[in-house]
């Protein structure tokens with residue numbers, strides 16, 4: 001056998017991995033007294049060992065000083081959202097004032113569209129990808145109806161035009177050209193959740209703006225997965241969740257970005273709440289709403305502290321590793337998966353994610369030869385031996401090695417188990 005395809009090579013790659021120590025910072029679920037082989041960090045990231053202490057600290061403050069916890073000590077709850085702000089800004093390439101942790105993703109998407117989807121009779125439409133994550137489509141459709149427009153004509157979906165169901169830049173460009181001056185907002189994913197395709201956000205932003213449209217991104221599958229430069233790319237807004245690659249736990253508080261150019265724009269409509277009021281005068285409790293400068297001006301409520309606490313532990317690890325080093329490992333680790341699938345599982349699994357480095361992140365979406373029945377059989381076999389991926393109808397298994405806690409040996413084990421199932 002070619003040496004680079006051997007188990008010894010996987011072990012050597014792990015030994016040479018400068019980020020290998022990070023795995024020990026996570027709690028790995030067990031399968032028959034051994035670590036699960038966990039490739040679903042794109043769905044729910046693993047628990048950082050430090051998360052429990054962050055939650056416990058809140059519980060202890062609550063039990064010992066109760067209401068005083070709002071104002072007492074370095075982690076007082078009044079400013080709890082600020083404890084994650086700077087680290088979050090580093091992860092998404094933003095200025096601290098451009099980001100805020102609040103609500104959940106779908107809520108933030110609606111709040112952002114209230115401000116940045118401003119349809120008119122001449123320009124009523126939203127452009128998005130066909131096959132978007134359901135909540136994004138529901139939210140877009142609801143917003144269009146809310147403004148009295150018609151999704152049948154005003155929701156424009158760009159169909160995949162590439163062989164494996166991915167979307168080229170040309171297709172986006174063509175759609176914007178065809179609907180020139182009708183598009184009020186382009187809403188686009190950073191990483192398409194089903195195909196794993198990574199988009200060129202800078203190019204899409206330039207295109208949208210050249211056509212006079214606002215531009216917002218859903219970065220649910222991008223944050224903590226691929227490097228982002230939101231300030232420089234300068235979309236109007238972005239939203240994301242923190243329970244996928246950001247490892248902040250089920251239902252974790254989500255994130256939002258509003259570009260600096262909107263930081264002081266009080267003319268933007270927004271669904272205001274008291275926590276978005278200017279911090280310095282918030283507790284004067286005056287009836288008039290004066291928004292805080294920047295993304296924090298979109299907050300509604302005082303921060304859900306227990307839902308934010310684990311994010312602090314996770315972000316400490318992102319600060320330690322840095323997105324450039326994580327991306328460097330990710331390209332190697334997912335590149336290794338690609339090489340191994342091609343070399344050893346040809347005819348069993350077909351990679352549908354683009355394999356050019358700039359067009360994929362951690363995840364590879366793998367189509368199982370033989371259709372749904374074979375796909376389900378493989379998926380269930382993998383689960384039964386403690387190898388976790390996730391299933392997308394009708395015949396796709398998504399495998400997401402994450403550079404935070406996955407090893408080359410994990411990838412090797414996946415390959416070996418698929419071979420066992422296939423009898424090759």
Ligand SMILES: *Cc1c(COP(=O)(O)O)cnc(C)c1O
Nearest residue numbers: 104105106133135193218220241
């Ligand atoms: C995961 C995901 C969501 C989930 O939305 P929640 O409001 O967090 O439940 C939404 N959109 C995309 C693209 C996602 O990947």
